[in-house]
Amino acid sequence: MGGTGSTFAMITSLKNNKKLVKGYSYFKKAKGQHLSKYRQHLKEFPKLSKEELLEFRRKYKKQKKLRDIKKIILISALGLIFIFILIYFFNL
Numbered sequence: 012m013g014g015t016g017s018t019f020a021m022i023t024s025l026k027n028n029k030k031l032v033k034g035y036s037y038f039k040k041a042k043g044q045h046l047s048k049y050r051q052h053l054k055e056f057p058k059l060s061k062e063e064l065l066e067f068r069r070k071y072k073k074q075k076k077l078r079d080i081k082k083i084i085l086i087s088a089l090g091l092i093f094i095f096i097l098i099y100f101f102n103l
Contacts (some may be wrong), residue, residue: 059067
C-alpha cells in the first residue's frame with residue numbers, strides 16, 4: 012500500500028522527539044547552575060530614598076519625553092520626504 016513509508020517516518024520522528032523530551036531535565040539542571048554563576052556577578056545598587064527616587068523618575072520621564080519628541084520629528088520628516096518624492100515621480 013502507498014503511504015506506509017511516510018507513516019513509518021512519522022512514527023520514528025515521534026519516538027525520537029519523546030527521547031529528546033525525556034532528557035530535558037538535564038538541560039534544566041545545567042541552566043540553573045549557569046544562572047547561579049551569573050547572579051554572583053550582578054552588582055547591587057544602593058537603595059534610594061523617596062526624594063532621590065522621585066528625582067530619578069522625573070529625570071527619566073523628561074528624557075523619555077525628549078526621546079519621543081525626537082522620534083516623532085524624525086518620522087514626520089522622513090514621511091514628508093517620502094511623500095514629496097512620490098509626488099515628484101508621479102507628476103512627471
